[in-house]
Amino acid sequence: MTVERTYLEAIRDAMAEEMARDENVFIMGEDIGAFGGAFKVTDGLQAQFGESRVIDTPISEAGIVGAAAGAAHMGMRPIVELQFIDFISCAYDMLTNYVATARYRAFLPCPMVVRGPSGGYVRGGPFHSQNPEAAFLHTPGLKIVYPSTAADAKGLMKAAIRDEDCVLFFEHKYLYRRVKEVMPEGDHVVPIGKARIAREGTDVSIITYAATVWRALEAAEQLAAEGISVEVLDLRSLLPMDDEAIQATVRKTNRLLIVHEDTRTGGIAGEITARVSETCFEWLDAPILRVTAADVPLPYSPPLEDYVLPQTSDIVRAVRRLVAY
Amino acid sequence: MTVERTYLEAIRDAMAEEMARDENVFIMGEDIGAFGGAFKVTDGLQAQFGESRVIDTPISEAGIVGAAAGAAHMGMRPIVELQFIDFISCAYDMLTNYVATARYRAFLPCPMVVRGPSGGYVRGGPFHSQNPEAAFLHTPGLKIVYPSTAADAKGLMKAAIRDEDCVLFFEHKYLYRRVKEVMPEGDHVVPIGKARIAREGTDVSIITYAATVWRALEAAEQLAAEGISVEVLDLRSLLPMDDEAIQATVRKTNRLLIVHEDTRTGGIAGEITARVSETCFEWLDAPILRVTAADVPLPYSPPLEDYVLPQTSDIVRAVRRLVAY
Amino acid sequence: MARAGTSPARSKATSVAKSSRPSDALSREQRLSLYRYMRLTRVLEERLVALYRQTKVVGGLFRSLGQEADAVGSAFALEQRDVLSPLIRNLGAMLVKGATPLEVLRQYMAKGDSPTRGRELNIHFGDTEKRNFIGQISHLGDMVPVMAGVTLSFKMRGEDRVGLVYIGDGATSTGAFHEGINFAGVQRCPLVVIVENNGYAYSTPTHKQTAAKQFVDKAIGYGIAGVQADGNDVLAVYDVTKEAVDRARRGEGVTLVELMTYRRKGHAEHDNQSYQPPSEIEKWALENDPIDRFVKVLREQHQVTDEEFASIEAEIVALIDTATDEAEASPMPEPTDALVGVYADPAVIPPLWFRESVRSAVDSNERPASWGTYDG
Amino acid sequence: MARAGTSPARSKATSVAKSSRPSDALSREQRLSLYRYMRLTRVLEERLVALYRQTKVVGGLFRSLGQEADAVGSAFALEQRDVLSPLIRNLGAMLVKGATPLEVLRQYMAKGDSPTRGRELNIHFGDTEKRNFIGQISHLGDMVPVMAGVTLSFKMRGEDRVGLVYIGDGATSTGAFHEGINFAGVQRCPLVVIVENNGYAYSTPTHKQTAAKQFVDKAIGYGIAGVQADGNDVLAVYDVTKEAVDRARRGEGVTLVELMTYRRKGHAEHDNQSYQPPSEIEKWALENDPIDRFVKVLREQHQVTDEEFASIEAEIVALIDTATDEAEASPMPEPTDALVGVYADPAVIPPLWFRESVRSAVDSNERPASWGTYDG
């Protein structure tokens, strides 16, 4: 197959392949059946796999996530679609208290995937643009992935479905139809917990994930013209985090910029900084810097949203400062 | 008044004084009325202020927090007691999406306090020992305080009740009856956003908050005997954070250990590390280290809980390592 | 689930005695006002559709076509001091409460002088200073606990005020709805909860939302009054809401009002309604349009003339024309306004160091070619 | 709210025809088994009280005194393959499902060989491999959605299995209860939801929990069957649960069963019950103890003799004595076991570098004097 698949199609393909492979895999969510979901990620799946494996649910995020956990205990492998990831907040208790602890406190397996459209740059306003990954980072028992490419979206989805624990699968809605590529052949599985070098470089490292990987690559391209060689590390998995890859790039370039779309305070950049500070202190030739969203609820109007979210020019400016340090 | 008041009594006193001062202040929560709450923090308040100002509610954390917001919009100043802070997860959506954004997106004032017994060291198991502060750190619009002393508990509670925005007030249940002191005279208000130097020192800084302040002080005492001078900064407020005080202590000692009771990954130490790395890189003579809980749901049995939570000896060991660096 | 073209106005728990309906007290002028608000809603939404097609609306557009009676008739039962909490399909209720077409247009166009200064979208805005309606958030159900608290404060202060909150058939499945209505029930808050049963939640028909036969059946489980009415009969809506409002005002607590109606457009403008049988939509449009039905009543019972209808129409169109011009001329927000007002103190967040020049950043990064093609 | 000493077994939606009750089919041996489980529950809890006073129990102790019939009678209606989700006052149900006193004692003493290896407290444990009951979490309401999912999986796989979940009167106020029961209702999951109405949630009486007159009234709002019974009559409990289980097994969906009972002890052992009128407690103890009531039935209708009762008692005491000795002799967990099993992969978390010697850290830091005096 040499046709290109979008990020969105790649996710759908992964689910379809896994559902065909394992009859325990099923999907639940709001409007995901005949309608195919608000973004059409599950389009056609109910026609292919039937109403009992692609289930339209009531508007009950906690209920759906809890039900997924119960089914998972019994050997099923549920995938939950949240119509927008912003509604994961309604299932926060169920995920962090029930699901995340099930194996540890009760030896209950809880293999399930919770997925949904995340992120901004689409004029979605404060409740249709969120990046809630940091809220789950301090919950042992969960795994978190957030792909930036179509191939990773597919490979990580397959890994998430096969994982024995709960994986929060964040999908960036800005990338749904904007990025596409020819899929790797065969049973393409990307292991959870492994980062990806999106661009090699020698002067400065940028660690990032999801939509801002593309912003970082754009910045790297612009900076190359100035003679600055930037390495871009796409984390792909946020929990567990690929410490080896993080350390390798920092020890190689000695300068680190962390970029994420979430708000600055309490965002995941903090955790990365702490890990790097602990393990690579001697290798650092400059402070670790962060380019992130400003600390406000994400506003809707384009000039406001653009001002709040990280832009390519911000990254360029931050890298220049690191190099000049 | 030269009688000592416990941390718990200090919180009660603060609420009582504010309720007497401002008739808009009222309290809602489960079993807080005649019964006085699971920990007796509101003991006597219903007798003093009546049933309409100390309200027993159904078991509905989202409902109570949402109702508090609505009343706050109308000019009331609600205080919500969560029976254990672990149940704040059930109000996660309401707090992060509704309450935190109210002023920004709709110019709706939301002056309210959400408080509850937090933290471990009491054999409470995974659901009665949590430190959920990190989950709220990346939510602009909320404020977070977590006192370690009785006087601060009182002064911060008064500040929280008077604040024009929502303050999450974490109370460490291990400290409720274990720490006490004579209260400062008069209308004792501790400003939100200001840290406190709990012990001055010159060799190493420990930044911490809540129960581990006492562990840090114990460690400092032990280390003093070895000739190591430790400065302990008690953050008191986590959001906003006192950057000035953080920078001052790091620039003074050039070595930083961050201690918190929450799990390591995704805990607040990450954010502190990032801020210090950005602003004090040149002043650092050693890596920033963290002493935290291990990344597991907090287990119940004493040997397990003690193994998972940070202990004084851990802090001693970490400081020694920083000094030896 | 095929729905009947008309829904009988069944009422439970309390019954609307036909002999003396609250709406009997409405003057001819008030009735014309009800009509005007319904038309204003519809014409304004139609204008928004036109602007949407011209890509002047930023983001999605939500219609209440065929549900105007439910929003307008219910809000009309409130006094100005009463607080209303609207949802996305309650534009009509907001207009009754005093929201202006200009505000709505600016809001949909993301303008800097919109009621939320461009921070929130569509009709997510409010005014608790004068007109007393509250800006909703997207998370369904959350407004119910909030309104429980709003009305609790009325009770605590002995204020003669009532609250009204809407909830969709779909949103009744949320935990927030349950916690809020139960809380209000226990506290006997002066609150009216209107379940707008329009047959669908996005693509999900009611029978996939709940096994309950009707939403009014939920009232007894909360120990509150419950009543059901024809949501497309504006006077019936007014009647049941007014009775519920009066009950609340008398200190008799919460009423759940189920209004039977139908969503004739998609969930939002981009939704092709593939899941709604076309015949079903058509039947409701032909036989049960709330405006058509009320026109008939006005003509037959109140002798309203063509001239009168035409003059109302002219006034509405002129109002919306002017508002459209004004809204289009409104400026977009200043980027740095994004940093203002997260907290009362500090009132402004300091800008991030790496953001030197906003406009240039925006200009040079908006949809760059390297991000791939965007197909919609 | 003073509660009557006896609650009439009203039943709604379905009625238990007195002529043929499911319990008619119970053998004499099975009836003695019901009795034994109730006594086992009570004697085991009494043993726990003794151990609690000796400070051998780590943490709180929760009693089901006076509610044994509700737990035992309902669980008895399940087959082994059916899955039960107990709460803190359902020790009896867990024993019926096969939990052993030894497990319970080890669990309460935080031992390393307890069913959760010391990770969770009291009766928060389960076994989904053989005995089919699920370990609860503290967050009230959450088990309802979980059991909706457990039973959904039975339906999806065509398995002939049923689920049973308990919910307290207080916990019905949670959003999770609402979302879970509504979901199960729509999916017609083979699930029985038992509302244990024991009059209080901690200190909160039922009328502050909900304005509903009775919890069975909530059933119609979910479109499910609802039935109410005397929770202190073990056979009545068995009857209504068995009928609900059979209904679920036939594919007829969810039943809400309200069992009327009374919490004769405090919320937990340390709670002095100041909010419960002593006369109320006494009345229930004297007139409506579920074991006393059943003893009467067994004596009068089944001619159970003093000797038989005594021999059951002796067996129970011996069992618990042995279990107590064994549990006391059990080791505490190894500290490093805390790092095992958060994930399937990685199975073990690496230890934190600063933790060299665990025991010494624990020893030297447990309640140091500098932390102030601890009065409780």
Ligand SMILES: Cc1ncc(C[n+]2csc(CCOP(=O)(O)OP(=O)(O)O)c2C)c(N)n1
């Ligand atoms: C908690 C939550 N989950 C999901 C959504 C996404 N969503 C927005 S509107 C909608 C359907 C609402 O249906 P209903 O309540 O019947 O209102 P209607 O649109 O019919 O007026 C959904 C699922 C949401 N806004 N909030």
Ligand SMILES: Cc1ncc(C[n+]2csc(CCOP(=O)(O)OP(=O)(O)O)c2C)c(N)n1
């Ligand atoms: C979500 C949540 N909120 C609060 C609590 C604290 N809590 C534990 S038990 C309890 C009372 C429960 O009452 P009820 O449901 O009637 O059960 P009972 O104890 O009477 O059996 C409360 C408030 C909790 N466990 N979970």
Ligand SMILES: [Mg+2]
């Ligand atoms: Mg609807």
Ligand SMILES: [Mg+2]
């Ligand atoms: Mg109870």
